Every structure is written in C-alpha cells, then in structure tokens.
Amino acid sequence: MGIAAASSPRTLGGARFRRRKAVDRLMAGAMILSAIIVLIPLFAVGAYVVQQGWPALIGHFPSILTEQSPAGGQLIEGLKGTLILIGLACVVGLPIGVMSGLYLAEYGRNRFGDVVRFTADVMAGLPSIVAGIVAYSVLVLTTKHFSAYAGGLALGLLMFPTVTRSTEAVVRLVPDALREGGLALGISRWRTIVSIVMPAALSGIITGIILGVARVAGETAPLIFTVLGNNNGFIGLTQPVPALSLQIFQAVASPVDPTQDYPVAYAGVMLLFLLVVVLNLLARLVAARRAVARG
C-alpha cells in the first residue's frame, strides 16, 4: 500500500477540482447566509423599537415619563420599580453567584463541583416563569402579599447561574503563579483568593454581573405573579410594585384607552431597550479595559 495506493490518474485540476471548488463555495455561501439571517431579527427588532419608541419617548420628553397611562401607570414609577427589582435581584444573586463561581474555580475540581456546574447550566436555561412560580410559592403564598422581595427573589434566581459560570471562567484565567505568590507569603488560602485572585479577575467578574443584570432587566413573566404591577406607582417594598416590562405588557395586552396606552408602551419599550443596550455596552467597556490592563 502506501503512497502507491492512489488509484486515480494523477491530474492536478480538471473535473474533480471544479466540483470540489463548487461545493466549497456552496458551503461557504450557506454559512454566510445563515450568519446574515442571525442579524436580520436583531436589526428588525432594533429598527422597529427605535422607529416606534424614539418618537414616543423623545417627542413628549419628559412629560411622557409622568403621563398616567390608564393600563400601566407612570413610566417613571416603572423605571424606579425596575431599578429597585434589579437591586434586589443583585442582593439575592450576586453573593451566591460570585461565591459559587469562586468555589468552582478554586476548589471545584471534583465530583461535587461537576454537580454544581451542571446544575448551574440547567438553571441558566430555566424558563423564567418557573423562577416566578418558585418565588410565588416561597414568598407570595406565605406572606399573602405581592412584594418587591418576591420579584427580587425570582430575578435573583434567574441571574445567578450566569454570574456563577462567568465568574468561574474568568477566575480560572488568573495564573497559578499569583496564587502561589500569595500562599508563599504565608497568606491563608481564602485570603489569597479574596485579596489577590479576585481583584485580578475583577473586571471579568463585573462584566459577567452586568450581563446577568441585562438578562433579567426586561423579564416580564416572573414578575406577573410576584410583584404584580402597580398603577399607583412604587409605594413600598412589601407592596405590589410597578416595572417597565409589566407596564408594557399591560398597556399593549389589555389597553384601557389605546390612544393613551400605546404611546406610553412604546416609550417604555424604548426605555427598556436603552437600559439593556447601555448595560451591554458597559460590560464591553469593562472587558476592554481589562484587556488594556493586561496587555
């Protein structure tokens, strides 16, 4: 056998070459086309949101923020509610997310770590309404009250898997030389992790946190039966709370007066869109700064 096994006549070029070249182009074309199709919905949604939302928001700015939509209430109150819910979600999700990510990166090379990793991945794909049901059973049914806390719990549950896995990924990138440098000074392991390893990965951890926040900022389903929404605005953490996403949902799904509700809804969509875009840009900025610091 060996080299002599080539049974076809030795020709460089000819029909085989043309065929291979054609298939090559066809496959490359299919992949490029798919890549373009990925962009279409994003641009279509973005264009539609801006086309409808920008005039609605800016045309009557800032009075649109305080306009009372019959179905959804004031946007400014919704924005306040959304920010408060994000804050509560961070209180729930960040300590668990960051610490479990540190655990996985620093101690998790074992069976238990694999289980945690797998669970976090499953949790990352958890339908958001399930997180809502969990918070509903744990906090709403027991206290017999819709509250900001219940919403924060639901969003926190949705947020932490992203934070866990991103924290693990960036902390793993910290060179062992730094850990050994800390240990060799007689610094305890936890102190080395917290004071030497974590700062070295901080911008990456923050990037993950921002992406986690962006993921839950626009959530609607888990809020419906945890914070409910409140047309009277934000009146307390233990009360039903308004949120941008809920206002949009209510104003569009069950408008009381479409001439008033729709413009508010579009302005709300624009606000939420801006919030998420800004958060994503912020994440990129932080990540880029890390790249500069390392370079």
Next chain:
Amino acid sequence: MNAMRASQVRPVIVTTGHGMSVERLNAYYGAKHAVKDVTLRVEPNTVTAIIGPSGCGKSTLLRCLNRLHEVIAGAYVQGKVLLDSEDIYAPGTDPVQVRRLVGMVFQRPNPFPTKSIIENVLAGLKLTGRQRGMNPREVAEQALRDAALWDEVKDRLKAPATALSGGQQQRLCIARALAVRPDVILMDEPCSALDPIATLKVEELIAELRDHYTIVIVTHNMQQAARVSDRTAFMMVDMDDRAGVLVEEGPTKAMFNTPKDKRTEDYVTGRFG
C-alpha cells in the same frame, strides 16, 4: 536597624540564622515519584545551591521546604523537614505558618498585578493581619532597600507593580518576601527569566542577604551556583525509577573542583546535562 525591625514583628531579637534539615524526604505527584530519599542539611546564614539537569526534582525539593508542593492536586510528601529543630511536616503544623517563616521567590516574577509597588511589598503583612503597630512606609522602605530596589522606585511607590521591568519586578518579589522577615528564603531559578544585567543585580543581592538570611537557590546555571553559593547539592534522575535523587552535597568549591562522585564531575565539567 535590624533589631528594630525584628522587634516589630517578633518579640525576640533574632541574631543568629536558621537552618533546615531535610531527612529522607520523598515527594510525589500522584503515582509519580519525583524526589527520592533526599537527606540534606541547610546551614544557617549560607547560600545553598541545588543544581542538576532539567526534571531532576530540584524545584520539587525546594517546594517541599515551605510546604508549597502539597498545594498541587494529588501531590504529597513523606519524610521530615526540620526548621531549626521543628518538623514542618509534623501533624498539627500549620502550612500557612511555615510559609511565613520560609519565604519564596519564583522563577518568573509574579508581582500582584492589581496592586501598587508599595502594596506588593506590604501584602504579606497586611493580608496576614500583622501590619498593626507598624509604620507601613518604614517597613516598605526597609524591605525595598534590602532588595536594592529603593532608589529606583522611591518616587513612584504608588505606581502599579506591572510598570516595572522584569528585573525590577523580581527584586520587588524579593522585597515582598523580605518584608515578612522570614527565617529562610527559597529561590526557584530566580534569574532564568532575567537578562544578564538584571541577573547580576539579583546575584549581588543574594550575596548581601546571606548576612541576615539562610538562602536555598535552585539553578540550572552552574556558573551562577559557583558564583553565589557556599554549598552545592547536585541532584539527578535515578535511572531505575525515574525519581530525583541527591547525588552529592558539599562546599561549592569542592563540588566544582574535586567532586567525589563521577556523575557530579561529569555534570560540572559539562559532559552531560
């Protein structure tokens, strides 16, 4: 000056150096036997060089002296290592405490990248809760002077450590190790990532540190061993079980001029390795 610094850290004023004794030490990475039956005396206030070809276990042996070997998953140690008269592997001994007494400088400079120059120097004190009652700036200045870096950095103590050159970073790492006032300093090929001029500076520094510290240095550079050390230990891989063994140990001059073992002679005369 020394008495003052010592009294700030430990109540007893230390005047004599500290020795180490390795007794029948074996080190493993899982099933791999890396260091076999090494017995070695490290005299106080001397520089002991460990030389030998790549993969002979000299770095592993060094990492056993401050219990850093065991932080690698699956790695473990058998045998005794005495610091003065205390076995650092005795049950109940805290490896963290051992590492405060036996400092280490690594092959590649590893300053903490998020910390400034002065924060790097003080990290070992601050992060072990021993900075109380000290004047941080004085402690840092002394450590940087001892590491022959003070004049180069005194105007930019708050600059990031990563702004320094490789040679300066390595001396910063030495200052960081000195700041916690260890008994012994381990150096794992401290010049292998440095250019000749930076190497020379570190070697001069080692010569000065000998008066106050006990130093063990691993090097693959025989000229360096000859230049800086008082005693030399030669290791190589045992052909039978691929584990590193100590072939011969003695005063550096004798090791290079009149070695007892044929293998040492072959190595120091460049016939292999």
